[in-house]
Amino acid sequence: MLEKLQKKERAEGLKPSDRYDIPPQDMPAQDPVTRRGNVNEVALGYTETQARLEAMRCLQCRNAPCVQGCPVRIKIKDFISAIAEGDYKKSLEIIKENSLLPAVCGRVCPQEVQCQEKCTVGLRFKDPTKAVSIGRLERFVADFGSDNDSVPVVAPETGMKIAVIGSGPGGIVAAADTRRAGHDVTIFEAFHKPGGVMVYGIPEFRLPKAIVAKEIDVLRKMGVKIVCNFLVGRTRTIDELMKEDGFEAVFIGVGAGLPHFMSIEGESLVGVYSANEYLTRANLMKAYDFGRGADTPIAVSKKVAVVGGGNVAMDSARTAVRLGAEKVYLVYRRSEKEMPARIEEVHHAKEEGVEFHILQNPKRIIGDENSHVKAIECLKHELGSPDESGRRRPVPIEGSEFTIDVDTVIIAIGNGANPLIRQTTPHLEFNKWGNIVVDENCKTSMEGVYAGGDIVLGAATVILAMGQGRIAAAAINEHLAQKESASAKI
C-alpha cells in the first residue's frame, strides 16, 4: 500500500480523501498474556512502513491546530512531513528544536487530550482515536535516531552558577537550556538515581529506564553536574545555596512528593501502600527482582485493590499483575468516562486482566487479627451534577456497602505538595495547597528563584513540567544576562 500511495503522490499528489482512506496504524504490542509475566516494554513501536503510512495520513493543515495542543509547541506537521519523506534525521532535528526528550514524550504524553485532540483527521471521523498518531510517530523518530549521540552545543562559559533542584522532566529541561547558555549548572537530586518520576514512578514496561538514563547522560556530556543524595531543605537550604555556595539562580522542580491518603479506617494496616511507595519499590528499587539480586522487598500479593482512575493507578495495577497477583481490581468512584488515565493505559490494563470496579469507593479497609489487610468495604456510587472539575460528581448510594476480599490495597488518588521547601524557605510564597506561586515566566516571589512542574501545577504531566522548565530556563538566562550587563556597567 505504501508504494502505491508514494507512486500516486509523486504522480499527481494525494488528495485529502486519499489520506482519509489510509487506515490508522495500530501500535504493535507485546502479547497481553506474555507481558503479564515480564516488565519489558508493552508498546513495541512502529515499523518504518507503518510510520510512513501514518505520516501520510497527516493533511498538513495550514493552521496546524495540533501545534496549539502541544505544551511545548513542537512543529508537528513539519516533523511528520519529514517522516513521510523518509528523512527521519531531519524529523528528529525538528522535534528537538522544541523538545529535549522525544523518546520519553512520545511514550508518556497524553496526546489524546493535547495535539491529537485537535487533529483535523480525528475531528473528521468524529473519533479522537482516528487522529494521526503523533505520539507514536514522535517515538518512532526518537528511537530511530537513538544511536545518534550528538550533544547540544554549549555557549562559552559564563561562570555563573545555577542550582536545579530535582532531576525530573522539569529539571532536566531547565538544566539543559541554562547549560546551553553557558552557565555552570548543578542538578540536586534526593534519590540515589536521577530522573525523578521517570525512574521511580513510571514503570519500565511503559518507559524503559535505559531511555531515561540516556537522556541524563546527554546532560552529563553537556557538562551539567548531577549530585544525587542531596535533599535541598535538609542537606543545604535554598538560602545557603544562594548566599554561601554562590548559586545565582535556582530552579525548583521537586515534583508533588506527598501522597494523599483517603482518611478512612484501616489505612495504616499492613498491606496498604501509597502508589508512590508501591511504584518506587517496584521501579526505582527493582523489587520485581527481589531474591534475584534486588534487596528491596514488596508485598507478595494474591488479590490487590488499586484505588483511583489516573495513570498512576493504571501503572500500579499493571505492576501488581507483573508481580504475580492473581486478581487485580481497579476501584474508581466515577465512571470510566471520567477516568483521567490515558485511553491506551486503560485499554492495556484491561487486556492484562485488571478488573474494573467503577462507581465504587472504599469506605474502610478491614484487617485480620494480625493487622494485615483482608478486605475492603466499598460503597456503590452514582453520578450527580458536575463538580468544579466539570466532571459529574460521584454520590454514594446509602446502604450499598459490600466487601471485596483483598490482601493488598494501593491508594492512587493523587499527590499533594511536599512541605519541605516551604518549611525551610521562609521568603517563598505558596498558595493554600502548598504549591509555589509563580508568574508567567515561572518566577517565584524570591529574586533569582524559579519553579515549575508539579510543585507549581499540582499533579500534572511530564510534558507540562518540561514546558515550564523551558520557560523558567529562558527567564533565568535572561535574568543572568541582565545581571551580568549590570555588573559590567559598574
Added chain:
Amino acid sequence: MAHKIVSKKQLSQDVFTAQIEAGLIARARKPGQFVIVCLSNEYGERIPLTIADADPQEGTITLIWQRVGKTTAQMADLKQGDTIDNIVGPLGTPTHVEKFGTVVCVGGGIGNAPLLPIARALKGAGNTIISIIGARNKELLILEDEFAKTSDELIVTTDDGSHGRKALVTEPLKEVCQRNPGPDHAFVIGPAIMMKFCCDVTKQFDVPTTVSLNTIMVDGTGMCGGCRVEVGGKPKFVCVDGPEFDGHLVNFDLMMKRLDAYHEQEQQAREQYKKHKCKIGLDKGSQRNQ
C-alpha cells in the same frame, strides 16, 4: 560521591559503629536526625540509620547499627577505607531541645545510639539528666561510658543481670517517676515493645514523653508514606513529621505489625547474603578481623 569509612569498631556481638566521611551532613545535622544509606545503585535497599554523632570540622558522621537485615550485615563486613555509595541526610525533624528541668532518658539496646546525642543536647540546655540504659545482657550493652559522662545519674540494667541491675528498664523508670519531685520530661528510644511499656509507665505519672521511631522507609523525604504510624488516631509520616512523637499518642501495636511486614523476605535476603559470603570466602575474612 562515595563516602569513605574513616574508622570502624564492633561494639557488641551484632552492633557496629563507624565514622564516615559526609561533610555536608556533618555540618547540617542536629540531634534526633537520621540518614538513609543505600549500598548499591542498581539493587541496594534504602535503610534509615540515626546519626549518633558528628564532627563538622573533620566532616564525619558516626553511625551505629545492629546487624539484622542484609544491608546491616553487609555494612558490618565493610572495613576502614571502604566506601559507601549513597548516604542522604540529615533527614527528619530535629529534637526539640529546651530546659525542662529534670529529664529521664531511657535507652534500650541499639536505641542507646540515637539517645546519646539527644541526652547531650538536653544536658547542654541545662537539664538534669537521669539516664536509664538497658540491654538483654552485658555483651549487648553499648555506650555506657558515654552516658556516664553525660548524665547526672546513670542506672544500668540487663535482662539477665550480667551487668548492672537485673531488671527491665521499666522498673527503675517507675521508681524515678515515683520520686518527689518526679521528672519533668522523658525521652525513650529503643525497641517498639520497650517504648510501649515505658510510655505506659510515664503515662501513669503524667510525665510527658518523647519517643523516636525507626520504621521502615524508602525515600525518607515524605514521598512514599511507607513509614506512617498512627499518632493520636491520625496517620503521621515518621520521616518528615517525626521521627519524634508524643509517646502517649503513638499506636505501638500497629507500628510493630508494620515493622514486621517484610519479616520473611528480610530473613531470606539475610540468608542469601550469608550463603553468598561463604561461597566467596568473605565469611572467613570477617572472622579473622574480629
